[in-house]
Amino acid sequence: MNRRTFVTTGVSTLCAMPVLGFQLFEKYTTAKPAWLLEWIKIYDQNVPNYKPLKVTDINHRYVGGYMNDVEIPNPHSTAGIIAASCMLMSCPESAYYQSKELLKEVESAAWCMLKFQHTDGTIDLLDTNFHSTPDTGFILENIVPAYKFLKLANVKGSETTLELLKTFLKNAGEALTVGGIHTPNHRWVVSAALTKLNELFPDPRYVNRIEQWLAEHIDIDADGQYNEKSTNSYSPIVNRSLIIIAKGLNKPELLEPVRKNLMMTFYYVHPNGEVVTEASNRQDKGTIGNMAKYYYCYRYMALLDNNGEMAAMCRLIENTSTKNQLAGYLDYFLEDPNLWKELPASKALPTNYAKAFPYSGVVRIRRENWDATILSNNASWLTFHKGNAILQAMRVAASFFGKGQFDSVKIEQQGNVWVLQKSLEGPYYQPIAKEQIVADGDWDKMPRANRPQSEIQKMETIVKISEVNNGLQIDIDMSGTEGVPVSFELIFRAGGTFSGVTKHPKKDNAYLLTSESGSYTVNTDTIQFSPGKAEHKGSQLRGALPAMDAPTVYLTGFTPFKHTITLK
Structure with a gap:
């Protein structure tokens, strides 16, 4: 307890x-x-x-x-x-x-x-x-x-x-x-x-x-x-x-x-x-x-x-x-x-703002009946609430050397745009120098840090979040090594119903956004998201965090992956 x-x-x-x-x-x-x-x-x-x-x-x-x-x-x-x-x-x-x-x-x-x-x-x-x-x-x-x-x-x-x-x-x-x-x-x-x-x-x-x-x-x-x-x-x-x-x-x-x-x-x-x-x-x-x-x-x-x-x-x-x-x-x-005692008379609380909390790594945006949270150092880097319809996490990952789950160490404001980014490298390793070879062949005694690197692959991810009429626009650009599978997750709180999405053929509680737009409704509250992208059905990529136990819509593709999605 x-x-x-x-x-x-x-x-x-x-x-x-x-x-x-x-x-x-x-x-x-x-x-x-x-x-x-x-x-x-x-x-x-x-x-x-x-x-x-x-x-x-x-x-x-x-x-x-x-x-x-x-x-x-x-x-x-x-x-x-x-x-x-x-x-x-x-x-x-x-x-x-x-x-x-x-x-x-x-x-x-x-x-x-x-x-x-x-x-x-x-x-x-x-x-x-x-x-x-x-x-x-x-x-x-x-x-x-x-x-x-x-x-x-x-x-x-x-x-x-x-x-x-x-x-x-x-x-x-x-x-x-x-x-x-x-x-x-x-x-x-x-x-x-x-x-x-x-x-x-x-x-x-x-x-x-x-x-x-x-x-x-x-x-x-x-x-x-x-x-x-x-x-x-x-x-x-x-x-x-x-x-x-x-x-x-x-x-x-x-x-x-x-x-x-x-x-x-x-x-x-x-x-x-x-x-x-x-x-x-x-x-x-x-x-x-x-x-x-x-x-x-x-x-x-x-x-x-x-x-x-x-x-x-x-x-x-x-x-x-x-x-x-x-x-x-x-x-x-x-x-x-x-x-x-009776409380003092109420003074209006803030309900219309975009406010950064840099020490906490948080940006809060609220426009009366909807709000969003942008987070640094967090694989779930965006939430979006509209009444009781709740996008509890937005995540994106690429199958890039088992380390392609995106997060950002900081949130940078560029005008009216909030920017998150991350750079990754995936190197290969050459034979270790002759004088560093150990007689018993123990791999751990010949660390990769001492080996020359080659064929270095790169992955640059930039996410830009901006406000549009009554919602948010998320622009994502993943570039560098080409042909890397990407899985983009919209993770909702349970209790609602979808429209405009296709059930994943092999995963429970998983859907693909194959159409131009989709929506998630809880009672009278609805979040709309668009447009779709479904170039493959790989929802769980190697190196990505496990799927949450929650209804999730996937957008999928390959690098270079450039996509804009709108939440309203």
């Missing part, structure tokens, strides 16, 4: 709840808004789904804990359920307010959390990380608020559970003050967790460790993007973490990178509310995600800065996300009644 994803169905909704710590709080004096009451109800409805995942065998090592969807007991599922349960026990509007039955479940789960915890204070992410300080930081996103909510709930007999949670937290603090990390965002997750621990149990070691990480400076570039470029996962996590540290340690300067990233992200949103993910260098690369993970950050900053654009983004997120997705951040809103 992904520890950072709020899953919208079944018990997983609560197992992977992304919770960060919050300020110490008292009983609420302000009436909760209707939307917040709906979120509480969503959690109430999921409580019966806990039961199937609980470990009930009294002889099991992790009795009282909870399993993931492949029936492995783990601290993340268990911590998520603890956090959700404590939150509900503290809400007078919940059916589980001050529930002694739910308290019993939490107590047994808290005992299990101590079994999951190693003697050094860490826990494991069983998918990949063991004795993991950063994953301990992520776990505290659940256990810190659980402790606070349970204290607020004032359930009779909760003393043992509170002591168990406190023991877990204090043990974790020992790990967080000395443990290492893997990735840039881990620094801020660990620092946020330490910030919240310090609010509960003040310790100068916690603050010293935070300052040590902050001394490395925030990894944000001139575009407003964090190092990992992880728009569907880690960027919102970093923003939330920095807000926590800024509030907890009175460091308002840490809100500036948050502002910068949120403002940049205005330009990373598709018309249907999804976020651009193709430039990420983490596991969310190319995934489908909406902006729900950003909701807390935009709302917090919109209210803090009285910012109309951020308020407009909040409203866009509300309209393009499910209530279940937004409810994943219930804890943030319960802890801070300031977030219950």
Whole structure:
């Protein structure tokens, strides 16, 4: 189970709840808004789904804990359920307010959390990380608020559970003050967790460790993007973490990178509310995600800065996300009644632009109801969205010495044209110099780098992308060695229907554009593409990336390959 994803169905909704710590709080004096009451109800409805995942065998090592969807007991599922349960026990509007039955479940789960915890204070992410300080930081996103909510709930007999949670937290603090990390965002997750621990149990070691990480400076570039470029996962996590540290340690300067990233992200949103993910260098690369993970950050900053654009983004997120997705951040809103205020009046978001983000290797073009993303260092170098009809990748490859998959190290702007290019060579090798011949004839001891080259073949690919009326024109020119097979891919997101294309005779989910034009329709949205080119049926060329599991239209030919295709 992904520890950072709020899953919208079944018990997983609560197992992977992304919770960060919050300020110490008292009983609420302000009436909760209707939307917040709906979120509480969503959690109430999921409580019966806990039961199937609980470990009930009294002889099991992790009795009282909870399993993931492949029936492995783990601290993340268990911590998520603890956090959700404590939150509900503290809400007078919940059916589980001050529930002694739910308290019993939490107590047994808290005992299990101590079994999951190693003697050094860490826990494991069983998918990949063991004795993991950063994953301990992520776990505290659940256990810190659980402790606070349970204290607020004032359930009779909760003393043992509170002591168990406190023991877990204090043990974790020992790990967080000395443990290492893997990735840039881990620094801020660990620092946020330490910030919240310090609010509960003040310790100068916690603050010293935070300052040590902050001394490395925030990894944000001139575009407003964090190092990992992880728009569907880690960027919102970093923003939330920095807000926590800024509030907890009175460091308002840490809100500036948050502002910068949120403002940049205005330009990373598709018309249907999804976020651009193709430039990420983490596991969310190319995934489908909406902006729900950003909701807390935009709302917090919109209210803090009285910012109309951020308020407009909040409203866009509300309209393009499910209530279940937004409810994943219930804890943030319960802890801070300031977030219950009405948002400022909306100010129009950018919906008509062509904007380059050179540090990220991205160009974003949007013209109201359609948008495109051009990418460097990416074999999927163009996407095109028109409502829910989505060209999720455009690729081209030639069977050129097994290395003909095209990408471009940069995107160059020439007037109103965006240019990508790549040069390849395919040499042959002569006998090695006599004095470099080895007696045992071992090929690896006579490297090709030491051999003279001959019959050097060349391949130059230039792609030019420009705007035409209500769409894009893509000009491709592949020259050099003649007669090299070329396969050009238009890869669509599943769920639509084609017209004007011919089914590939030997490949599933593959089509040839043999006619003058074709189209792909999803509901009322249609992408048109033209003209066709089908000089052979070689869709999977040697050295090219494997076909994606998606409906794909191929244009094929041979070098010199010059073709113009239009997307509308």
